[in-house]
Amino acid sequence: MVQVAIVGPGGVGGLVGALLVRAGHDVVFVARPETAARLNAGGIEVHSVRYGDFTVPARAVALLDAPADLCVIATKATTLQDALERVPAGGAELILPLLNGVDHMEVLRGRYPSARVVAGSIRVESTRTAPGRISHTSDFCLVQLAGDGAASISEWLSGAGLDVTVRDGVAELLWDKLSLLAPLALITTVARASVGQAREMRRDDLVDMVSEVTAVARANGCQIDAETILGVIDQIPAPMKSSMLRDAEAGRPLELDAIGGAVLRAGAALGIPTPATARVVAELGS
Template sequence: MTNRTHGPLFAVVGPGAVGGLVAAFLQRAGHEVVLVGRPGTARRVSEHGLEIVTDRYGDWHAPLRATTTVPRGACVLVAVKAEGLAAVVGSVAAARPREVLSLLNGVEHMATLRGALAVDGDGGGPGVTAVAGASYAGETLRTGSGPDTAMTVRHRGDLLRITVPAAAADLDVVRALRDTDIEVATAGSEAEVLWSKLRFLAPLALLTSVHRTGIGEALDADPALTADVLGEVAAVATAEGVATTPDDLRAILGGFPPTMRSSLQADLAVGRLGELDAIGGAVARCGAQRGVPTPTIERTVDRLHRGVG
């Protein structure tokens, strides 16, 4: 492990599965890192650390430090779910961070971040070097209950990738991620990075949630619904600059393990709306802005929303 105590401080906001795993990898690579979360979670992490369990990268105990506020001037990775952004964006802005890299799903959160940080689309702003939206790929979950035990972050399979826009390739936080075992890919503009994920995440989340099953069964459960959802998502993604066909999406989804389910499905099952609006709602709103009709997506989002209500 390289001693990097004189390097920048990296603050990972959101000590969930993704945030916890990324923080643990950064720490294992020798970087100074702190997790930022709610009081109970921060105390638990500070006292017990995290247990990291992976299929590919080994298992280890990560004695991470945690706090409830973002340290001033830190390089920040935002890893909360989209519905949790409003609760943390003020703390992020108050810290006047050097850099902010978002790992949230969806596309609309970047306007929220830039608005709170008074940052324009090119990344400039008072006290901020850069703000960029990235995408995370990997099957990761956090388990463990009880305030007196360590939480476990479980990463399954081989896929573990963070994709950043080309303009963010030289950020300190991206350089630090390259020191870890996480694959870091660079691909085009921020919109291209975010839409390249949202275009398959939206049908994955909506179809598995509607049918309450894995993506393999969900794709075939209602052929007409599947065709309409894939067609509408592909049309919106294409209008947003990521050329996509329904066949492209079916091929991507068909390449996943048939039993794969979405985190949205898990949230809805326990009565939480989760990222329904940030995923399905965002596609519909972007379609409206681009003049692309999305009636099936709108009906599906409403159906799932009413199922929780």
Template structure:
């Protein structure tokens, strides 16, 4: 299969290298400023797969036919990134791996019924153009296989198997997004409010309580949206994750990278809570503290990936 990857950060580079090593034709779609510094080879440092280099070509604009377009940019960069696609033939399938809840609607407007909603769990850090450190001993993608899934859906799951990336399928796109968000949102807000990893949150009883409250509130909103989430399992996960666990939102805020994913993570949840007359005091307070950290952080740094060791992506 022919794959294009829109977004050459940690996730995009790790995925592109894995697909290429699995025998697939892969093209990175990069901003021209990044492409000018890219050597044409993805260099991977990985505890799981060992160090290796994979030739993968890059283009500044995708205007050729591909079977699958993987969208791995962060939510604030999505609209700008989409300007680097077309006006050539539409891809057979579009697989977004973004955080949040609102991006499927935008992609549906752009590509029609070609979308397979996805979520990825991996720890990967872009250390330079074409260079990625794959920190985790795992990589797993969840995909929504609903009635309107493109005909290449089976090929997408097979490609992930070729790449050595775990894949689970679900019938409901909303379920894929919510089951990641109920974990990521509390972690992202709490680590940003604490200005440190999960261990820093746990050392502050008030923040630790807000973390647990935010997780329960996120589950309540998901339930109101007819998505079943295992709340006890979520709380157990939050209680047993390593203290080094960090999030890209915290890293972006601390590094001065702007815009961050803060609005993309929080606003859709708050909006849906209002629709269902649900109060979210913990999420609201953590979001306030995270926004305050963002306002007082250093001036914006040059754009770079902030996926880091211990990060939940």
């Protein structure tokens, strides 16, 4: 049995945490006081096309008060700093961020120097419909890991039913995800449309952004090309909405800096022009 802290029991953290509880691990959820109270009272209820419908008891706290073997950080980038105030230094041996973007790795390694921060990415369609209520609508839950400690985390997550791959390079893993996520999130949100509509309405912007982001990704060691990413986006079911678009529709803060801003900063540092991405980011930020 592993002691696990889940920071941010939303669509991703709630699902991962509930699966770990069901697998027999000692899991504590770290959340705002009102959310913690709801979880303690009602547990976590999961409705999943893959894992079925199940409910697990949830132990939740507003501040992590005991060391954990693993701390999974699954917040939005926009709430990361607030969430980290709930996790004191020395609170975990291993830290696994399942966050969008690339810049959070440096933040976490600076804040938790005694911990091993393992790079991670997750591909899943999972949404928190209410505190402690998770709707998992994809038949997949794919996790990729890289870094010292990845093998142990892979064993724990695989045992809970997730599909896990361990990769060699941290930067390659993070940019592999961002090369798809950035153009997809930005184009759907700027068009305020599902992926099928957005890739037709703003096709030229999409093609240009894919070209720019993949150029930056390759400069960071990711073996990916624009044609491949564009092909993946073109195969995504037309009704799908990105999480950034859902945030925009709900009036929530956007992860614009973590996703689009990360591309612009890396491009500037490497001398790679990113005019289309900059234009869309500016349009969304206005």
